[in-house]
Amino acid sequence: MKISKVAIKNFRCFRELKEVRIKDITTIVGQNDTGKSAILYALNVFFNEQKIEENDFSDKAHPNEPLEITVCFTGLPNEVELEPGVKTTLSEENLLNAGGEIEITKVFQKDNLKKPKVKLTVMDYQEDGFNNLCSLKEKELNTLGDSLGLEMSKAGRSITNKGKRKQIRGYAETQNIAKISIQIDVADDLKKALFSFLPEFELFRADFRLGIGETSFQSEFRQIVTDTIEGLSQRNAIEDKIKEGLSVEFKKIHQKLSQHTDVLTDLKPYPEFSWDKLVTFDLKGVDTQGVEASLNKRGAGIRRLLMVSFFQYLADREIEGKNVNLVYGIEEPEAFIYPRLQRELAKSLSELANSGFQILITSHSPVFAGFSPVEGLVLLKRAGGIAKAIQTPILNLEEIADELGVEPSDQICGFKACVFVEGRKDILFWETAFKKLNQSGNVSSTPSEKGIGFIPYGGSNLKHLIDRKALRDIKRKYLVITDSDRKNPRDVIPQRKVNWKQVCEADGGKFFILRKREIENYLHIEALKRAGKTDKLFDDFSNMKELFGKNVIGVVKDMTADEIIERGKYNNNDAEKNEILEIASAILSLIT
Secondary structure (H helix, E strand, C coil): CEEEEEEEEEECCEEEEEEEECCCEEEEECCCCCCHHHHHHHHHHHHHCCCCCHHHECCCCCCCCCEEEEEEEECCCCCEEEECCEEECCCCCCCCCCCCCEEEEEEECHHHCCCCEEEEEEEEECCCCCCCHHHCCHHHHHHHHHHCCCCCCCCCCCCCHHHHHHHHHHHHHHCCCCEEEEEEECCHHHHHHHHHCCCEEEEECCCCCCCCCCHHHHHHHHHHHHHHHHCCHHHHHHHHHHHHHHHHHHHHHHHHHHCCCCCCCCCCCCCCCCHHHHCCCCCEEECCCCCEEEHHHCCHHHHHHHHHHHHHHHHHCCCCCCCCCEEEEEECCCCCCCHHHHHHHHHHHHHHHHCCCEEEEECCCHHHHHHCCHHHEEEEEEECCEEEEECCCCCCHHHHHHHHCCCHHHHHCCCCEEEEECCHHHHHHHHHHHHHHHHCCCCCCCCHHHCEEEEECCHHHHHHHHHCCCHHHCCCEEEEEECCCCCCCCCCCCHHHHHHHHHHHHCCCEEEECCCCCHHHHCCHHHHHHCCCCCCCCCCCCCHHHHHCCCHHHHHHHCCHHHHHHHCEEEECCEEEEHHHHHHHHHHCCCC
């Protein structure tokens, strides 16, 4: 599941923040004191039951007004269990809003800060008695059914609360009771069920520390503890001994129980072992003088460098098949790190987003703003407690450029030339292809060896740079590679891309429009098979992400140099040519 929207009322600096749309990677920018960090802290309150104090209420709030944090979610599970062993869907249970999303609001009152109410905005029946049925217990459903004159079985092996709710809703349909958008109170049992499948949220504050107290750091290494313990032969013996000891004691209890009833013939304990939670650790570093000290006692600069390394580690780690139902909130990741490391951290965060994680950043840095897809940029403005999140399609990149100085030069600093591509997946393809082609002797070098950098600038962001003639002003040689977006061989290349090509070439840049649909169409079928992908029919214009998954580009790592070359072949006037080698040659020729 993913966060799709956030709205806030009466929290800290916000009298009201109506809506912020959240993407796979979202960067919130704006001047100081606009409330960027407050959005992350509000999400921490929502997900992690962070304690609310009375001074967290906005000073603009009226005396009895509640503090509200609303979060919408998309990417919903196909099935859920609202009662043990009974599968149902959120749609069937009328738990989705008008947009087909889960919309949950936590409501805090000053007189009861420890127990917020949880509300859902849903499309449900407008008449009381027919809505919010999931919050009713069995006895309440039976009473409601009786009041409606329904012949409702009260109990039995196949009788479930789901069936009773369905029967009541069926009656509502016969009475032509309309559905409307309403907000309902959520009972504790329903709240527990809903929050069980929401993503986890980990907050990295600007004063981020690493050590025993940081669950966001510690939790990433629990699996190592679990895997290690599972490999110990003594583990099973320990568990069996504990089970045996419990069984002995519960048999004694059963002997006493048997004096009162013969309904139960035995009592059997089934203990659960969470070995990973038995281990926490401090992290110490040894400096060049041989002094060993906890990272919590090191300077902020060293801790920030460790944060960069931590996210690089996460991005590099094999995550296939692992749970990535996780949102990282990162406050001012640029603090205490210089621009080159900012770019490396931004790259790692982009890779995490491409792998299924969701990344939410607040930043003043043009580097992080520049790395974000334009649809993930948020310009936050606030006046008198009323905040507004400015996003596409009304977002004006010129305004962000004026506030933060976001220019291509911020990203190409240190590069002798640059290659603009549509996204991070394109970079993975080209960097992998160059490495393999260089090792096989098909190209003489790699871009990184010549100081050539890849910059992701997809879609409208690229259009913006071209329209402003910003690429002409970067004072670096550059090359652009863009998808053709053709869905079949008869499709023509979109005119806007033809226009971009003309403008860039007139300004001295090199511009390639791919012959196939997009970069995923250059994957080889044999590599797809080796990677365990289903052997589905596809061609040069198929939607590969739809057929094989959005991260299918990773298959390029399994391709050989010969396979890469084979996928670049095309005919031109009966002469065989190779698109991949032509583009590779043009890239390397940027630096002579």
